[in-house]
Amino acid sequence: MLKSISVLADLTKYKLSLAVVLSSVTGYFLYTNYVDNRLFFLAAGVFLLASGSAVLNQYTERTADSVMERTKNRPIPSGNISEIKALAISFILLLSGSISLYINGITPLFLGVFNVILYNLFYTRLKKITMLSIIPGALVGAVPPMIGFSSAGGTLLHQNIIAFSTFMFLWQLPHFWLIIIKYGKEYKAAGFATISKYLNETQIKYLVFFWVVLSTSFLFLFGILTESLNKNLIVFISLLNILFIYFFYRLLFIKKGISEIKGAFILINSFSFLIMLLIIAASILIGI
Numbered sequence: 001m002l003k004s005i006s007v008l009a010d011l012t013k014y015k016l017s018l019a020v021v022l023s024s025v026t027g028y029f030l031y032t033n034y035v036d037n038r039l040f041f042l043a044a045g046v047f048l049l050a051s052g053s054a055v056l057n058q059y060t061e062r063t064a065d066s067v068m069e070r071t072k073n074r075p076i077p078s079g080n081i082s083e084i085k086a087l088a089i090s091f092i093l094l095l096s097g098s099i100s101l102y103i104n105g106i107t108p109l110f111l112g113v114f115n116v117i118l119y120n121l122f123y124t125r126l127k128k129i130t131m132l133s134i135i136p137g138a139l140v141g142a143v144p145p146m147i148g149f150s151s152a153g154g155t156l157l158h159q160n161i162i163a164f165s166t167f168m169f170l171w172q173l174p175h176f177w178l179i180i181i182k183y184g185k186e187y188k189a190a191g192f193a194t195i196s197k198y199l200n201e202t203q204i205k206y207l208v209f210f211w212v213v214l215s216t217s218f219l220f221l222f223g224i225l226t227e228s229l230n231k232n233l234i235v236f237i238s239l240l241n242i243l244f245i246y247f248f249y250r251l252l253f254i255k256k257g258i259s260e261i262k263g264a265f266i267l268i269n270s271f272s273f274l275i276m277l278l279i280i281a282a283s284i285l286i287g288i
Contacts, residue, residue, distance in 0.1 A: 003080075007075045007080045007081055008089070010074060010075050011054070011055050011058060011074075011075045011076075011081065011086060011089065012051035012052075012054050012055055012089075012093070013050075013051070013054040014051065016050070016054065017047050017050035017051045017054060018047065019269075019273070020046055020047070020050040020144050021043050021046050021047045021050070021144075022273065022276050022277075023141070023144040023145050023148070023168065023276065024042055024043070024046040024144040024145060024147045024148035024151075025039070025042065025043060025148055025276075025280060026145055026148065026164070026276040026279050026280055027144065027145030027146060027147065027148030027149040027151075027152075027161060027164065027165075028042055028148035028149065028151055028152045029148075029152075029279060029280045029283035029284070030145070030148075030149055030154075030160045030161060030164055030279065030283070031148075031149050031152040031153060031154035031158070031160065031161070032152045032153065032154075032283075033283040033284055033286050035284075038104050038151050038152060039151075041100045041101065041103045041104050041151070042101070042104055042108070042147065042148055042151040044097075044100045045097045045098070045099075045100030045101035045103075045104070045108070045112060045147075046097070046101070046112065046144060046147060046148075047097070048093050048094070048096045048097030048100060049093070049094060049097030049098065049101070049112045049113075049115070049116060050097075050144075051093050051097075052089075052090045052091070052092075052093030052094035052096075052097060052116070053090075053094070053115070053116045053119050053120060055086055055087075055089050055090035055093065056087075056090040056094070056116070056120050057119065057120055057124055058074055058075070058076055058086065059076060059083060059086050059087055059090065060120060060124050061124065062074075062076040062077055062083065064128075064190040064191065064192070065077045067189060067190050068183070068186040068187070068189070068190050069186055070183050070186055094116060097112065098112065098113060101147065101151070104150075104151040105150065105151065107150040107156070108147045108150050108151045111143055111146050111147045111150065112147055114143065115140055115143040115144070115147075118136055118139060118140055118143070119136075119137075119140045122136040123136040123137040123140060127192050127193065128191050128192055128193060129193060130193050131193045131194055131195050131197070131198075133193070134172075134173055134176045137172065137176060138169050138170075138172035138173050138176075139169060140172075141168050141169065141171070141172040142165040142166070142168045142169035142172070143165070144168075145161060145164050145165050145168055146161055146165055149161040163218075163221070166218065167215065167218050167219050168272075170211070170214065170215040170218055171215050171268075171272055173211060174208045174211050174212050174215070174268060175265070175268065175269075177195060177204050177207060177208045177211075178208060178261060178264060178265045178268070179265070180194045180195055180196050180204065181201055181204055181205065181208075181261050182261045182262065182265075184196040184201075195207075205252045205253065208252065208264075209248070209249060209252055209253075212245070212248060212268065213245060216241045216244065216245060219237065219241065219275065220234070220237070220238055220241065233278060233282050236278070237275060237278065240271070240274070240275075244267070244271045247267060248264060248267055248268065251263045251264040251267060252264055
């Protein structure tokens, strides 16, 4: 029983799926501070769709996963679950998630299904063809806030969601490049097209750092443009930006080694999680 739960957890990438839920919930609270059933159906729908999409992705990439040290122990290549069972689980999760989002409206459903297609058909298929596959890959990270915003009743042309989703799009790209620094040889052996073909490790680090600085600058611009953030919160986030950039620079350039790359990856994720939690908390406090 415990083994089955562990296999299912690995198959659905539940930690990543929960992070996607947090992103969508942030989008929800960028429009409203009112909590009702829509928030529940949003969280459930996004988690189920993200989990089902992760399972489908592991099924699609099962051959490549089997030749990479980083992924060879995933449930399908390791033989812990059959391909047919994985597909069945993916179908059930995707269907359940779609139904849940549809309760919130046709727009959340459309965005959810679109994101599954974008991730599994475009991003996954393009990974072996061009390093520009990271563009649709980054777009996948920009859609969940839109699902949350539309679930709350907002229009996708609103400046709040345009600004935040743009930040989320920019924020995804350094994730891909940091992974390439650490696992570039494995990705190359598996036949994936990556930026390491054109840039060495040091050059990729500089690209990551300056892109992160650009992204955090846009985050400050988002704070100015949005109508829902308290000015004191904007100042606090700006101070966090400065601290984040300082420690991120140290991990990339002062300290050396693979563990520092992992630390930079954890830091960039932790910072975005903190920003989203602050936005959610600020919205809820306004509504109290």
